[in-house]
Amino acid sequence: MKSISRLILASSVALVALWAADATGKWTGEMQGRNGNTMNVSLNLKADGAKLTGTVGGQNGDTEISDGKVDGDSVSFTVVRAFNGNQIKQNYKGKLEGDTIHFTVTREGGNGGGQPRTFDAHRATT
Numbered sequence: 001m002k003s004i005s006r007l008i009l010a011s012s013v014a015l016v017a018l019w020a021a022d023a024t025g026k027w028t029g030e031m032q033g034r035n036g037n038t039m040n041v042s043l044n045l046k047a048d049g050a051k052l053t054g055t056v057g058g059q060n061g062d063t064e065i066s067d068g069k070v071d072g073d074s075v076s077f078t079v080v081r082a083f084n085g086n087q088i089k090q091n092y093k094g095k096l097e098g099d100t101i102h103f104t105v106t107r108e109g110g111n112g113g114g115q116p117r118t119f120d121a122h123r124a125t126t
Contacts, residue, residue, distance in 0.1 A: 023047045023075050023096055029121035031105070043121055045075075052077055056092075065092075075101060099123035 027043040042057035045068075052068030056079050068077035073096045080089050089108040094101040101121045107114050 023052060023070055023101065026124035027101060027121035028124050029103070029119045031117055031119040041119065041121065047075075073097070094121070 023045045024047045025045060027045065029041045029043075030038045031041050033039040039058065043054060044057070044062075045052060045054040045065075047070045050070050052065070052070050052075055054065050054068065054077075055062040056065060057063075060081070063079050063081055065077040065079055069075070075092075075094045075096060077092050078089060079092065080087060082088075091106045091108070092103055093105075094103040099122060102118070103121060104116050104118050106116045
C-alpha cells in the first residue's frame with residue numbers, strides 16, 4: 001500500500017512539473033512610456049524551480065531583477081533603478097500563456113508612483 005501511495009505522489013509531482021510554465025528565455029515587448037512614446041523592453045529570464053533570475057533591458061542598459069518568483073503560470077520580480085538621484089522600484093507581475101507573458105508593472109518611488117502599465121512580452125525566436 002505504501003508503494004502505491006508513493007507512486008501516486010511521484011506521478012502527481014511529475015504532472016505538476018509538466019504543467020509549470022517555462023519562463024526561461026529571452027523575451028521582447030513594447031511598453032507605453034511617457035507622453036505616449038513606446039519603449040522597447042527586453043527580458044532575459046532563468047527559472048530554477050520557483051526561483052526566477054535575470055535582467056530587464058531598457059534605454060539605459062540591463063538591470064538585474066530581484067525577488068523573482070515562479071508559481072505555476074505566474075511570474076513576478078522587482079527591478080530597482082537609480083534615476084536623477086532617485087531610486088525607482090518597479091514591480092513586475094505576469095501570467096505566462098504559451099510564448100507570451102502578460103505583464104502589469106507598478107512603480108514605487110520617484111514622483112508619486114504613477115499608474116500601472118501593462119504590456120505583452122513575446123518569447124524571442126533567435
